[in-house]
Amino acid sequence: MARLATGSSRLRCNMEKSNTADKKSPDATASLDISTSITCxxxxxxxxxxxxxxxxGNWQFSGAQCPRGDRHARQEITNPVRPLTTLIPIRGSQTPLSVKTSEPVPKALxxxxxxxxxxxxxxxxxxxxxxxxxxxxxxxxxxIATRNLK
Known part of the structure; x- marks a missing residue:
């Protein structure tokens, strides 16, 4: 288990959300006048x-060649999410640590x-x-850590 500066083996990030995180996810459709195309x-x-x-006034979806295309388009319109991977510096190592989130992150956050x-x-x-x-x-x-660092 990774050691944190606080001496704890895990960090709970129940920190208060920032102002932008407190807002509801911006409506991806606010600028959608007539129609738009999404690549699945x-x-x-x-x-x-x-x-x-x-x-x-309801959403209409066309052009999906499989059920995944329809689900993807609905997700992109209602609550877009993105996978998050990044590199972070680690004390005691010259090599940055690659990390990922356990699930995709809402685009607004x-x-x-x-x-x-x-x-x-x-x-x-x-x-x-x-x-x-x-x-x-x-x-x-x-x-989650995606590599070993000693």
């Missing part, structure tokens, strides 16, 4: 899904999460799979 990254087909508002992760003060040794921080920004997402 859910499978190798990369289909173009067209998203538009129907006459009744991405920069706040990166800022928080880069503020962590971690020390060697760290082992692949170590949980370095829990509940980042109150999301329930954990930070």
């Amino acid at each position: 990254t859910g499978c190798p087909m990369g289909c173009q899904v067209t998203v538009s508002r129907g006459p009744d 991405l920069w706040d999460m990166i800022t928080l992760i880069h503020r962590l003060d971690l020390a060697c040794p760290i082992h692949i799979g170590d949980i370095l921080a829990e509940n980042l920004l109150g999301t329930g997402i954990t930070l």
Whole structure:
């Protein structure tokens, strides 16, 4: 288990969310007037899904060649998320540590999460799979080491 500067083996990141994190995720559709096209990254087909508002105000999706395309487009319109991987400096090592989050991060919280992760003060040794921080920004997402550092 990684050793933190505080002497604890894990860091709980129940820190208060920043002002931008307190706001609801910005509506990705606020600027969507008539329609937009989303390239699906859910499978190798990369289909173009067209998203538009129907006459009744509900979302309409067309062009998905598989169920993943439809799910991806709905996710991008309602609550876009991104995987987060980064490198962080570690005390006692000249090599930065590669880390990842346990699940994709809401796009609206991405920069706040990166800022928080880069503020962590971690020390060697760290082992692949170590949980370095829990509940980042109150999301329930954990930070995981993806390599060993001695």
